[in-house]
Amino acid sequence: MLTLSVNGQSHPVDVPDDMPLLWVLRDVIGLTGTKFGCGIAQCGACTVHLDGEAVRSCVLPVGAIGQRAITTIEAVGNTPSGQKIQQAWLDVDVVQCGYCQSGQIMSAAALLQRVPNPSDADIDAAMSGNICRCATYVRIRAAIKQAATGKQELLQTLVSEPKGAAP
Ligand code: FES
Numbered sequence: 001m002l003t004l005s006v007n008g009q010s011h012p013v014d015v016p017d018d019m020p021l022l023w024v025l026r027d028v029i030g031l032t033g034t035k036f037g038c039g040i041a042q043c044g045a046c047t048v049h050l051d052g053e054a055v056r057s058c059v060l061p062v063g064a065i066g067q068r069a070i071t072t073i074e075a076v077g078n079t080p081s082g083q084k085i086q087q088a089w090l091d092v093d094v095v096q097c098g099y100c101q102s103g104q105i106m107s108a109a110a111l112l113q114r115v116p117n118p119s120d121a122d123i124d125a126a127m128s129g130n131i132c133r134c135a136t137y138v139r140i141r142a143a144i145k146q147a148a149t150g151k152q153e154l155l156q157t158l159v160s161e162p163k164g165a166a167p
């Protein structure tokens with residue numbers, strides 16, 4: 001029996017140590033906001049925070065987590081950086097199909113927590129492992145910058161662009 005700290009609550013779980021965290025979150029605890037994409041740490045859909053750091057839950061065995069705090073998309077809005085990122089996502093209207101977006105938001109919130117005013121290079125480094133089949137990359141970048149600066153002027157350059165324009 002393991003006890004996981006998820007979104008500020010203790011969850012005793014009777015699972016094998018080598019079960020990936022993603023399976024425990026979705027199928028045992030019932031938090032389905034975190035998505036399965038590739039299962040091999042290549043797409044970022046399953047991103048959660050471990051002590052505030054973005055990790056791929058599809059390849060993280062629960063037995064390796066210990067007492068570290070897990071935060072998922074269901075609770076990231078309770079953190080200052082997560083709140084800013086989620087509001088910017090709404091303001092910029094980032095989402096298309098939505099499948100990748102919980103992972104995108106988790107990576108972006110971890111970046112903003114670590115680097116309050118990220119450069120383009122910082123954003124590229126933090127977000128390059130999060131794939132979006134709908135190609136929302138331009139809006140993701142704009143939303144991260146808006147969350148960091150609080151300025152909305154960046155949006156004006158997007159008004160005439162179709163959603164899904166390639167980065
Ligand atoms: S499902 Fe984990 S990185 Fe793709």
Ligand code: FES
Nearest residue numbers: 097098132133134
């Ligand atoms: S919004 Fe559809 S995959 Fe990213």
